[in-house]
Amino acid sequence: MKVWIGRDVFEDLLEQARTLAPLETGGVLMGWRRGGDRIVMGTIGPGPKALHGRHMFLPDHAWQVARINEAFAASGGDLDYLGDWHTHPESEAELSGLDRRTLQKLGRKIADSLMLIAAPAGGWHANAWTQPRGRLFHPAPAERCELAVFDVPSDWPRLISTPRA
Numbered sequence: 064m065k066v067w068i069g070r071d072v073f074e075d076l077l078e079q080a081r082t083l084a085p086l087e088t089g090g091v092l093m094g095w096r097r098g099g100d101r102i103v104m105g106t107i108g109p110g111p112k113a114l115h116g117r118h119m120f121l122p123d124h125a126w127q128v129a130r131i132n133e134a135f136a137a138s139g140g141d142l143d144y145l146g147d148w149h150t151h152p153e154s155e156a157e158l159s160g161l162d163r164r165t166l167q168k169l170g171r172k173i174a175d176s177l178m179l180i181a182a183p184a185g186g187w188h189a190n191a192w193t194q195p196r197g198r199l200f201h202p203a204p205a206e207r208c209e210l211a212v213f214d215v216p217s218d219w220p221r222l223i224s225t226p227r228a
């Protein structure tokens with residue numbers, strides 16, 4: 064799977080990561096599904112009741128769901144929930160064991176969900192994975208996505224705001 068992410072969306076995400084470090088943060092990826100491609104057009108933040116630790120992050124799920132529904136309605140049903148992102152301020156942009164289990168659970172609810180992880184080593188950067196559909200009792204391993212940052216054409220519809228909290 065190839066994940067396209069708007070340059071300003073990506074820079075904003077990394078700015079959020081830098082701002083909260085050394086605490087973890089994260090949010091929701093919103094955008095479009097086009098066949099095997101995902102186009103990330105905006106993020107939704109952690110929410111006011113999110114818990115940020117040095118080695119844990121728990122988003123304010125109720126707040127995020129409300130913002131997802133608003134973005135969906137404001138876009139006339141065009142913008143989809145694509146997955147989640149979070150940071151590893153003191154580690155690598157790789158899936159932890161817990162991340163793999165979380166992605167498997169997410170993938171059971173929403174097929175081909177994304178998980179993007181940002182980390183600071185060598186300059187803040189990110190990697191993304193998707194959870195392919197497995198067979199019953201045989202979950203498939205997470206698959207690394209190709210991540211491509213692109214300049215969003217000015218006439219494309221946008222997620223009107225990037226709510227954070």
Ligand SMILES: [Zn+2]
Nearest residue numbers: 149151159162
């Ligand atoms: Zn993680």
